[in-house]
Amino acid sequence: MTIPALAVVLVGAVTAGCGASGDSGGGPADGKGLEKTRITVGTMPVADTAALQIAIRKGFFKAEGLTVRTTTLSGGAESVGRLRAGAIDVSFGNYVSYFLAHANKALDLRIVSDGFQSAPGTHAVLVPKDSPVSSLKDLEGKKIGVNTKRNISALLVQKAGKAEGAVFDDDKDFxxxxxxxxxxxxxxxxxxxVQAVEPFVTAIEKSGAGRVVADLGKPPTAGFPIAGYASTAAFTEKNPKTVAxxxxxxxxxxxxAGNRSNVVAALPDYTKITTEEAAQLRLGGYPVALDPARLRRVVELMREFGYVKQEIDVEPLLVRTAP
Known part of the structure; x- marks a missing residue:
């Protein structure tokens, strides 16, 4: 199987409008009372965003009176830039990029929904199949590909490497x-x-291009909060009903998304992989509620590796509304 056969290509724009199914909703189907009924959401072509696609697929946004258009982003840095520019209303992105932007006053952000947490196999370091590398320690001083520097990818590698006595410089090694x-x-x-995530971990393995040398979904980074959906403080304050x-x-x-079959069914909707291929992927968790205690774990790791020097108070950054 070639890499393109499993490569994920997000559909350019998806609009919520399918019939709803499953548990009941709580919002007006006509959007009455919402400050804004059409929003643009930044997303990425990864398994982490399956819940967003489920909400579109099953009409959950439509049931709330919302029309959602999605646009593809390359990573957290682009997410921050496009939120700041007002090009998107809400965006999926990794927590490291979000908290770093907040600490550097690059963006007055608010987290509106949790997104994904790691599990075994969801985040991994891979090397060429014939590489002599057998551990992260062997990768010291070598080049590691990540989708964005100084984000969750590099941080997970640094933490896992430290457990093996390896040190990686964010500027030189990534x-x-x-x-x-x-x-x-x-x-x-x-x-x-490379530090890849699903479905690219499986794609690289299946194609024969590489093999896993470190599973970042296992200790010391097991169950790590990876990413969520954020907006700006200005947008959430101006549009509280829309955000709710x-x-x-x-x-x-x-x-x-806690039911694996729902994720497997959704993946072919916004990717080019088949249901059979989706069934092979390793999936993580999709937390239902924002939990400041969980997200403080991200801040602690960022401070451990010098991403930020100051403490970040997570609580005020979370937008939690009543059902």
């Missing part, structure tokens, strides 16, 4: 590569390793 191009980068030898409607739809979808 290079940026879009997720769909990681298998090609391994085959060309432009990098010594988005949250209700996502809460329903996150709950349904």
């Amino acid at each position: 290079v940026e590569i879009d997720m769909p191009n990681m298998g090609t980068a391994l085959e060309s030898g432009s990098v010594d390793a 409607a988005f949250q209700r739809a996502m809460s329903r979808a996150q709950r349904q």
Whole structure:
């Protein structure tokens, strides 16, 4: 199987409008009372965003009176930039990029929904199949591809590497590569390793382009909070009913994503992989509610590796509305 056969290509724009199914919703189907009934949401072509697609697929946004258009982003840095520019209303992104932007005053952000947490196999470091590398320690001083520097990818590698006595410099040891191009980068030898997520981990393994040398979904980074959905403080303050409607739809979808079959069914809707291929993927968790205690774990790890020096108070950044 070739990499393109499993490569994920997000549909350019998806609009909520399918009939709802599953648990009941709580919002007006006509959007009456919402400050804004059409919103643009930034997303990424990864299994982490399956709940968003479930909400679209099952009409959860429509039940809340929302029409959602999605646009594809390359990573957390682009998410921050496009939120700041007002090009998107809500965006999926990793917590490291979000908290770093907040600490650097690059964006006055608010987290409106949790998204994904790691599990065994969901995040991994891969090397070419014939590479002599057998551990993260062997990768010291070598080039590791990540989708964005100084984000969750590099941080997980640094933490797992530390457990093996390896030290990685964020500026010198990591290079940026879009997720769909990681298998090609391994085959060309432009990098010594990549930090990939599902479905790209499985794609690279199946194609023969690489093998897993470190599973970042296991200790010391097991069950790590990976990403969520954020907006700006200005948007959430101006559109509280719209944000609450988005949250209700996502809460329903996150709950349904806890059933593996719902995720497997949704993946072919916004990717080019088949249901059979989707069934092979390793999936993580889709938390239903925002939990400041969980997210403080991200801040603690960021401070451990010098991403930020100051403490970040997570609680005020979370938008939690009543059902």
